[in-house]
Amino acid sequence: MVRFDRRWLALEGHRFRPFQARIERDRVLRYLDFQGQPDFLGQPDDEAVRGNACDDIGPALPTFPFALEMDAGVVAEVAALLRVEANRLLHAEQTFTCHGPLRCGDLVTVESRLRDVAWKPESRVCFFVKESRFLVDGRLAVSSRSVYALKVSEEAA
Template identity: 25%
Template sequence: MTRVDTVSPAELVGTDFGPHEVLVETALLRLFTKVVGMNDPVHHDPAAAARAGLPGLLVPPTYLFGLERQHPEVPRIIDKLGIDIGSVLHGEQSFRYHAPCYSGDVLSFRPRFADYYEKKGGALRFLVRDCAVTRDGDPIAELRNVVVIR
């Protein structure tokens, strides 16, 4: 395997990953909602969603973070940073919704590195990634993810 020349996380602040479209697949969404214990049938039962007047299964807020990770630049950036994935911890995540989304939607994800900072003399490094999610150009959500690198 060829190793990419690594860069410091601070050099990537402002980097835009570019857009990436993802289809919200019904089977994967149903599996996710079952695993996390979502009991409302509009999340996993197409007939219940239809009775509620929805165009598909309702996507729960945290599901978008998993879809964002399908962006092809994510593994390339991790490689470029030279990060040992075993040293990465989940710091925090937040989201702001503008509109609901559903199974069958094609969503566009556009992540970018928003910030980088260190604590404890560099022993803990924090990488902040923001992501705009749209459907047909209309805003769906704004995601923020903070990872901690030990």
């Protein structure tokens, strides 16, 4: 088991390298098909239905922005920053707020930072709150908050 590292507390406010990702139409349609979205199922070859599904994917697929972060290796980057193995991190909570549309074809710029680091010595758990902003052409489309937890054996000497 990992030992608590006081250095983690100083990481609060850390900004991750921004990255860009394109929202690919085929991927969105696969997500919708997998979820069984009623407006899409049964009509996969209808171009009008396929086009409408890509007008604003935020309400239909609120976790899609997290998939962009996963593709970019954000969890691995958090683990590397903490100097722990990624499989030690528990993805404890996640929320999304849609501020504007996300559409197929959009080039999304993702900016993330560690908003808060909280050490709970009584339970030997450290929580890391990461906030992300998903921007399209400089406009905020989605914001998210992810909480990661790390169980530790004890505080390092």
